[in-house]
Amino acid sequence: xxxxxxxxxxxxxxxxxxxxxxKISTSEADGTLLYRGYAIxxxxxxxxxxxxxxxxxxxxxxxxxxxxxxxxxxxxxxxVQDKVFGIxxxxxxxxxxxxxxxxxxxxxxxxxxxxxxxxxxxxxxxKMSVLAANCYRVPRGERPTEPDHEQKFSDNLLHMLTKKxxxxxxxWVFERVLIFYMEHDMNASTFTVRVVASxxxxxxxxxxxxxxxxxxxxxxxxNEEAMKMLLEIGEPSKAAGYVxxxxxxxxxxIGFGHRVYKDFDPRARLCKEYLKEILAKRGEDDRLYRLCDxxxxxxxxxxxxxxxxxxxxxxxxxxxxxxxxxxxxxxxASRTFGxxxxxxxxxxxxxxIRPDATYVGPSDLKYAPVERR
Amino acid sequence: xxxxxxxxxxxxxxxxxxxxxxKISTSEADGTLLYRGYAIxxxxxxxxxxxxxxxxxxxxxxxxxxxxxxxxxxxxxxxVQDKVFGIxxxxxxxxxxxxxxxxxxxxxxxxxxxxxxxxxxxxxxxKMSVLAANCYRVPRGERPTEPDHEQKFSDNLLHMLTKKxxxxxxxWVFERVLIFYMEHDMNASTFTVRVVASxxxxxxxxxxxxxxxxxxxxxxxxNEEAMKMLLEIGEPSKAAGYVxxxxxxxxxxIGFGHRVYKDFDPRARLCKEYLKEILAKRGEDDRLYRLCDxxxxxxxxxxxxxxxxxxxxxxxxxxxxxxxxxxxxxxxASRTFGxxxxxxxxxxxxxxIRPDATYVGPSDLKYAPVERR
Numbered sequence: 001x002x003x004x005x006x007x008x009x010x011x012x013x014x015x016x017x018x019x020x021x022x023k024i025s026t027s028e029a030d031g032t033l034l035y036r037g038y039a040i041x042x043x044x045x046x047x048x049x050x051x052x053x054x055x056x057x058x059x060x061x062x063x064x065x066x067x068x069x070x071x072x073x074x075x076x077x078x079x080v081q082d083k084v085f086g087i088x089x090x091x092x093x094x095x096x097x098x099x100x101x102x103x104x105x106x107x108x109x110x111x112x113x114x115x116x117x118x119x120x121x122x123x124x125x126x127k128m129s130v131l132a133a134n135c136y137r138v139p140r141g142e143r144p145t146e147p148d149h150e151q152k153f154s155d156n157l158l159h160m161l162t163k164k165x166x167x168x169x170x171x172w173v174f175e176r177v178l179i180f181y182m183e184h185d186m187n188a189s190t191f192t193v194r195v196v197a198s199x200x201x202x203x204x205x206x207x208x209x210x211x212x213x214x215x216x217x218x219x220x221x222x223n224e225e226a227m228k229m230l231l232e233i234g235e236p237s238k239a240a241g242y243v244x245x246x247x248x249x250x251x252x253x254i255g256f257g258h259r260v261y262k263d264f265d266p267r268a269r270l271c272k273e274y275l276k277e278i279l280a281k282r283g284e285d286d287r288l289y290r291l292c293d294x295x296x297x298x299x300x301x302x303x304x305x306x307x308x309x310x311x312x313x314x315x316x317x318x319x320x321x322x323x324x325x326x327x328x329x330x331x332x333a334s335r336t337f338g339x340x341x342x343x344x345x346x347x348x349x350x351x352x353i354r355p356d357a358t359y360v361g362p363s364d365l366k367y368a369p370v371e372r373r
Numbered sequence: 374x375x376x377x378x379x380x381x382x383x384x385x386x387x388x389x390x391x392x393x394x395x396k397i398s399t400s401e402a403d404g405t406l407l408y409r410g411y412a413i414x415x416x417x418x419x420x421x422x423x424x425x426x427x428x429x430x431x432x433x434x435x436x437x438x439x440x441x442x443x444x445x446x447x448x449x450x451x452x453v454q455d456k457v458f459g460i461x462x463x464x465x466x467x468x469x470x471x472x473x474x475x476x477x478x479x480x481x482x483x484x485x486x487x488x489x490x491x492x493x494x495x496x497x498x499x500k501m502s503v504l505a506a507n508c509y510r511v512p513r514g515e516r517p518t519e520p521d522h523e524q525k526f527s528d529n530l531l532h533m534l535t536k537k538x539x540x541x542x543x544x545w546v547f548e549r550v551l552i553f554y555m556e557h558d559m560n561a562s563t564f565t566v567r568v569v570a571s572x573x574x575x576x577x578x579x580x581x582x583x584x585x586x587x588x589x590x591x592x593x594x595x596n597e598e599a600m601k602m603l604l605e606i607g608e609p610s611k612a613a614g615y616v617x618x619x620x621x622x623x624x625x626x627i628g629f630g631h632r633v634y635k636d637f638d639p640r641a642r643l644c645k646e647y648l649k650e651i652l653a654k655r656g657e658d659d660r661l662y663r664l665c666d667x668x669x670x671x672x673x674x675x676x677x678x679x680x681x682x683x684x685x686x687x688x689x690x691x692x693x694x695x696x697x698x699x700x701x702x703x704x705x706a707s708r709t710f711g712x713x714x715x716x717x718x719x720x721x722x723x724x725x726i727r728p729d730a731t732y733v734g735p736s737d738l739k740y741a742p743v744e745r746r
Contacts, residue, residue, distance in 0.1 A: 007391055010392060014726055015728075017381050017383055018383065022730040022733065022734070023734035023735075026734070034734070036735070037737065042740045045740075046740040047740055051743065061740075061741075064743050090460055090480070090484075091480060091484060094483070099479070099482040102479050102581065106472070107460070107476045109469070110464035110468035110472045111464060111465065185729075188568060188569075191568060191726065192582060195565050195568060196561075196582070196589065199561050199589020201586065201588040206585065208585050209585035212574055212581050212582035213582065215572070217572070217573050218725045219574075219725070259727060351386035351388070353386050353561060354559065354564065355390050356389055356391045357392060358394050359396070359398070361399070361409055363410050364410065366411075367420055367434075368434075369419075370434070370435070373434055
């Protein structure tokens, strides 16, 4: 890189600009998504959440003892101090769940007594799911839901979110969706986490900043907006008219398009199958599936734009009985593992991320007192 | 920029990479620092904090009515709700001040009732100084210090920080130091703020992320570490030996070196004069000045590295009676105005900041059950 000029101007938004090497994951325009070299379809078919989290964090799948130790470390640290819930409660019933989650995570930086980076990360990863399950109910004055140490990560989170018993298949699907949300190479929140990690700030600070990025409608919130749109349209027969009108009015159809995937998002494809299968296994009317499918077809016919993960994760969360404001917190709970993998990769071979800007303002101006302006 | 290749690799840490145009400020290797076209020496000689903040935010100095309105908007929003202090108190007496400040700022996103971006920014800018003054004392169980609506921004902050009366000259110097900390083009926290702003997250989220970056020892904390070093060395006669030993042992001498300024940091030069003058006006022994000067000379003789702002701001804060853990919160309180200028510049012509990474990990790996690993 020694031949790079001193002041290099790059495309806006750093689009297409590679800021680092990474071994964590890669997504390609053709619909490839690999975590540490494993295809997302392979992981979806075979892997559990904990072993995938271990893989993403450490670069290879755990052996039996490693997996057991990892699972135990996560479980051990799940309980959240009452004072953290108390802080959430102080935020009041109009608090945005992501704001509440961010404030709670920020407070862990002061209230957790972990000494090591590893310990802090385990604590954060584990507590994030408890806080995600509580970031909507606790600010509204409801009692916190507590983790169950006997359950695996995904079952535990689903139970905290809904308090309902679900079939083996539905719990398996929820675990798949969590695996899909865990990691997706460089994106606005992961990049934010890496920038903060590059100052050598602690994991709580980095995750707090990641959640700050997720607050923005250009990054987080899409699964929630997608569900609201699906509920608004309601009937498969209305899909074509909705899409036609939205495109005519220049409105965004939520859940479509992706910076990387041009033909299909592999995670959305799998979620679409799961959605159909959940309804089939329940023997329920498949209206929601047909609605999703109709909008997808209309968007493809008119614009050649495929649906993304958020679009098909949303109706699955809906069928599982999860309240819509919790969809992005779930994303955050799972993505925390990806964030920490990037935190570690950044810190292991660190250089402070400190770009330049090109000054295009005036010069040689001289101060004049307010009376003479 | 259309001739830039699709996947452009850039230097690590984005060093020397211009990620955006800016009209806010520029710093140059030759010791130039301009805010909106005005030299920092001109501003230091003539300008007040409020009008400089207006300048940085809006691009030109305010007229009389504009300045009055801006000052009033800031004052009006200074009071902080008890519940925010309550959240700080919950963090407990071992809370790091920057963690406490970050958590409190994050909570403003839920507790402030501001509707507009402008209102949110005024509230944040104003409350940040109150929270900075309280982020060390309140977690330790002390009563919050409240803002005084009759005083100007810098006097008010200094009084909240120290509860002491200071001479006109010393208050004038404190205002200069705040002006110096207000803005410094692209740096890790400002870039973090811009990344978060690019998701269209609100100002509270963006500032929370900026504070997360300041937590890292490669970005924040240098003024505190510089003061600890000065207190540790203690005597001018020990300066040469300390520097010699530090360099021999490969230890960093805190407060020296800057990514931009190679010959001198213009803000450090001015602060050095102020430091000398404070001691002269007090008629006090100038040991602290001679100590700073001796280390500076030694570093220049041996390494040709000049001191930076943090190095000479620290002894000024010390003489003003400010506790060392508050030095970085003061930086944050002033820098918030710069952060918001960058927030606005980002949002006005926005594109999501979403870089790429280069995948250098394995591919074609296949899942095997845990028993067969």
